[in-house]
Amino acid sequence: MVPLPYYLMLSGVLFACGVTGFLIKRNIITIFMSIELMLNGVNLSFVAFAAHWHALSGQVFVFFVMVVAAAEAAVGLAIIIAVYRTRETLNVDQVNLLKL
Amino acid sequence: MSSSLHLWVIPLLPLAGAAINGFFGRRASKKAVTTVALVFCGLAFAMALYVSARFFSLSLPYQEVIAPWIRAGNFSIDFAFYLDQLSLVMLLVVTGVGFLIHIYSVGYMWDDPGYYRFFSYLNLFMFFMLSLVLANNYLLMFIGWEGVGLASYLLIGFWFTRDSAASAGKKAFIVNRMGDFGFLIGLFLLIKHFGSLTFSNVFARIAPLNPETAGAGLLTAIGILLMFGAAGKSAQIPLYVWLPDAMEGPTPVSALIHAATMVTAGVYMVARSHVIFERAPSALTVVAIIGLLTALFAATIGVAQTDIKKVLAYSTVSQLGYMFLACGVAAFSAGIFHLMTHAFFKGLLFLSAGSVIHALGGEQDMRRMGGLRQKIPWTFWTMTGGTFAIAGIPPLAGFFSKDEILWRAYQASWVYWLIGVFTAFLTSFYMFRLWFMTFFGEYRGDVEKPHGNEPTVIAAHSNDAHASTAHGHGHIHESPKVMLIPLVILAILSFAGGWVGWPGSLGGNNRFDKFLGPVFRTTAPEINAEHAAPGEAAPPEQGTEGAEPHANRRTELMFTGISVAAALLGLFLADLLYRRRPELPEKIAIWLDGLYDAVAHKYYVDELYATLLVKPLIDSSTRILWRGIDQNIIDGAVNETADGARHISDNVRHMQSGNLRSYAGWIALGSALVIAYMIWMGLQ
Numbered sequence: 001m002v003p004l005p006y007y008l009m010l011s012g013v014l015f016a017c018g019v020t021g022f023l024i025k026r027n028i029i030t031i032f033m034s035i036e037l038m039l040n041g042v043n044l045s046f047v048a049f050a051a052h053w054h055a056l057s058g059q060v061f062v063f064f065v066m067v068v069a070a071a072e073a074a075v076g077l078a079i080i081i082a083v084y085r086t087r088e089t090l091n092v093d094q095v096n097l098l099k100l
Numbered sequence: 101m102s103s104s105l106h107l108w109v110i111p112l113l114p115l116a117g118a119a120i121n122g123f124f125g126r127r128a129s130k131k132a133v134t135t136v137a138l139v140f141c142g143l144a145f146a147m148a149l150y151v152s153a154r155f156f157s158l159s160l161p162y163q164e165v166i167a168p169w170i171r172a173g174n175f176s177i178d179f180a181f182y183l184d185q186l187s188l189v190m191l192l193v194v195t196g197v198g199f200l201i202h203i204y205s206v207g208y209m210w211d212d213p214g215y216y217r218f219f220s221y222l223n224l225f226m227f228f229m230l231s232l233v234l235a236n237n238y239l240l241m242f243i244g245w246e247g248v249g250l251a252s253y254l255l256i257g258f259w260f261t262r263d264s265a266a267s268a269g270k271k272a273f274i275v276n277r278m279g280d281f282g283f284l285i286g287l288f289l290l291i292k293h294f295g296s297l298t299f300s301n302v303f304a305r306i307a308p309l310n311p312e313t314a315g316a317g318l319l320t321a322i323g324i325l326l327m328f329g330a331a332g333k334s335a336q337i338p339l340y341v342w343l344p345d346a347m348e349g350p351t352p353v354s355a356l357i358h359a360a361t362m363v364t365a366g367v368y369m370v371a372r373s374h375v376i377f378e379r380a381p382s383a384l385t386v387v388a389i390i391g392l393l394t395a396l397f398a399a400t401i402g403v404a405q406t407d408i409k410k411v412l413a414y415s416t417v418s419q420l421g422y423m424f425l426a427c428g429v430a431a432f433s434a435g436i437f438h439l440m441t442h443a444f445f446k447g448l449l450f451l452s453a454g455s456v457i458h459a460l461g462g463e464q465d466m467r468r469m470g471g472l473r474q475k476i477p478w479t480f481w482t483m484t485g486g487t488f489a490i491a492g493i494p495p496l497a498g499f500f501s502k503d504e505i506l507w508r509a510y511q512a513s514w515v516y517w518l519i520g521v522f523t524a525f526l527t528s529f530y531m532f533r534l535w536f537m538t539f540f541g542e543y544r545g546d547v548e549k550p551h552g553n554e555p556t557v558i559a560a561h562s563n564d565a566h567a568s569t570a571h572g573h574g575h576i577h578e579s580p581k582v583m584l585i586p587l588v589i590l591a592i593l594s595f596a597g598g599w600v601g602w603p604g605s606l607g608g609n610n611r612f613d614k615f616l617g618p619v620f621r622t623t624a625p626e627i628n629a630e631h632a633a634p635g636e637a638a639p640p641e642q643g644t645e646g647a648e649p650h651a652n653r654r655t656e657l658m659f660t661g662i663s664v665a666a667a668l669l670g671l672f673l674a675d676l677l678y679r680r681r682p683e684l685p686e687k688i689a690i691w692l693d694g695l696y697d698a699v700a701h702k703y704y705v706d707e708l709y710a711t712l713l714v715k716p717l718i719d720s721s722t723r724i725l726w727r728g729i730d731q732n733i734i735d736g737a738v739n740e741t742a743d744g745a746r747h748i749s750d751n752v753r754h755m756q757s758g759n760l761r762s763y764a765g766w767i768a769l770g771s772a773l774v775i776a777y778m779i780w781m782g783l784q
């Protein structure tokens with residue numbers, strides 16, 4: 001059986017990858033994927049804890065997160081498509097009409 | 101008192117008029133404004149007549165409590181009104197003369213764009229003046245006192261676009277504040293030592309006290325402080341300087357406020373407080389001396405003035421001095437008598453002067469008048485009545501009142517009398533000078549281009565033929581009827597108004613004095629018993645002249661003769677200098693170079709005050725209060741706070757780049773810091 005710290009470290013690494021990707025990438029799709037990565041990193045820690053403590057609430061929580069992530073993906077992708085149609089770019093730095 | 105007199109209605113009527121005109125007058129037609137102003141003022145007059153009709157069936161003094169006002173421990177003040185012979189005289193003078201001047205103003209102010217504003221202020225003035233006169237305690241009186249000051253300020257600065265008018269209003273207001281300071285402290289002393297401000301309570305508590313013969317005491321202090329207040333309101337030395345400047349206001353205002361009513365409030369207040377003054381001989385002496393000096397001082401200045409209204413202004417100051425002289429020799433009823441006749445003839449003189457100014461299209465300089473006798477005959481005759489009345493030519497009103505004051509002054513001290521008679525001579529001289537310069541000789545003005553000193557009167561009346569031409573005062577014209585009728589009524593009053601005080605020495609019985617007697621005699625016997633009059637001790641007289649011995653009566657007649665002679669001398673001299681030998685005054689002026697210069701410049705009192713008081717005050721205010729405290733400390737603190745905030749935000753605002761990923765970065769950084777902190781805490 002793999003001990004808990006391994007899972008947590010992997011979870012941390014995944015999360016850090018997500019954050020880094022979110023911060024340095026300009027393509028909005030990539031940013032979106034980085035968000036998913038962060039969510040899944042968190043999910044991993046949830047299930048790891050759930051298994052470790054034999055508590056179901058962690059696993060239930062993961063389902064919630066996955067549902068939210070699915071909904072978010074649906075809405076988010078719709079927005080991205082709409083943005084692409086009007087702006088013809090996926091570069092977030094160019095989507096700056098609301099900026100002063 | 102079974103049936104109430106509803107005294108409170110009298111002041112409230114003009115207030116209602118002021119409110120209606122003030123709020124709605126801008127949009128209302130001139131006719132409506134006129135109706136409102138005259139009806140409410142006239143109703144007040146009618147009420148006053150009604151009150152006087154029922155007066156003799158009242159038990160005096162009649163008091164009427166409207167509502168409780170202040171209750172603090174043992175101290176209590178009500179909104180309450182008070183009526184006795186003194187208030188009744190004042191009431192009739194204020195409403196009567198006030199109503200006449202309202203009528204006159206309709207004609208005089210008709211073409212002024214601020215017509216409704218003028219009448220609103222005028223009615224407001226009436227309200228405050230009537231509260232002052234009818235108050236039953238010092239506090240309500242003080243409210244009226246301040247209120248008439250406010251109305252005076254508003255009306256002096258009525259043509260506020262003119263710089264001189266605005267600053268004259270300010271000057272009047274500020275000088276009055278100084279007097280009010282004294283008045284207030286006097287009132288505080290009254291509260292502290294007698295625990296009340298209601299007339300009847302205060303006087304009842306003071307009445308048993310002995311006169312303070314040995315120098316100063318509490319009552320003397322109160323008396324002098326009250327006199328200081330009165331000096332501010334009634335333009336006495338050292339606070340008279342505002343009144344001549346107050347002539348910047350429209351002429352009806354000068355007549356109503358700065359001659360007939362408001363400026364006499366000080367005299368009324370001193371007379372009202374006679375119980376205090378009678379027990380403070382030193383304070384009385386102060387009153388007499390201030391009055392005497394002011395009378396003389398202002399009369400000499402009046403001799404060299406060339407502005408027709410300024411002459412009358414200094415004359416008013418001088419006549420007020422007479423009234424204070426009368427009060428100062430404890431002849432209060434004589435002072436009030438002069439107050440009444442003065443209201444008639446000085447109101448008349450001012451209104452006539454207004455009529456002259458009106459006729460000349462705004463000219464106020466007497467050097468540019470002359471020969472107006474045939475051109476404006478009505479004004480000439482009314483002005484003549486006023487002039488003879490003020491000069492003290494029998495049997496006109498001024499003769500009786502002035503003569504009584506002089507006689508009573510003589511009984512106190514011959515010095516008072518001597519200066520008084522000399523002042524009477526000066527009065528007669530400058531008034532006849534005005535009369536001759538205005539109405540006799542050749543017209544010296546320039547008909548072609550009238551000087552617009554008073555903006556309102558440049559345009560003519562709607563019922564005049566040349567109404568449409570703005571500067572069309574091509575020829576001199578008589579004023580409209582609405583102005584002449586009040587003049588005629590006042591002229592009749594100036595002629596006959598003095599007969600109520602026909603002295604015993606001339607076969608009358610001085611009904612006025614007897615009428616006012618109960619007010620002032622309530623405490624008088626004690627005075628005569630306990631301290632003899634200062635100076636030439638006079639036989640106890642107690643205000644009525646009927647009981648005089650015969651020898652005394654002959655002396656009195658002799659003095660009457662002397663004062664009439666002084667008046668005639670003034671007439672003769674003015675006639676010589678300003679009608680028969682018009683080149684003489686200039687020669688005399690050159691001959692008396694320095695003196696004439698000083699007099700013409702009003703003894704440089706304004707300049708003296710400017711250097712001694714105003715300039716240091718302005719300088720220190722500018723340097724310490726404005727630049728120092730206000731700009732550096734208060735503004736400095738505020739500005740520093742704002743500057744600091746801007747400085748910090750200048751630095752911090754770079755965080756808010758609007759770049760989404762930089763925000764995310766900040767969030768990540770922040771959460772990383774929080775996590776690091778938590779881990780570090782966990783490790784501890």
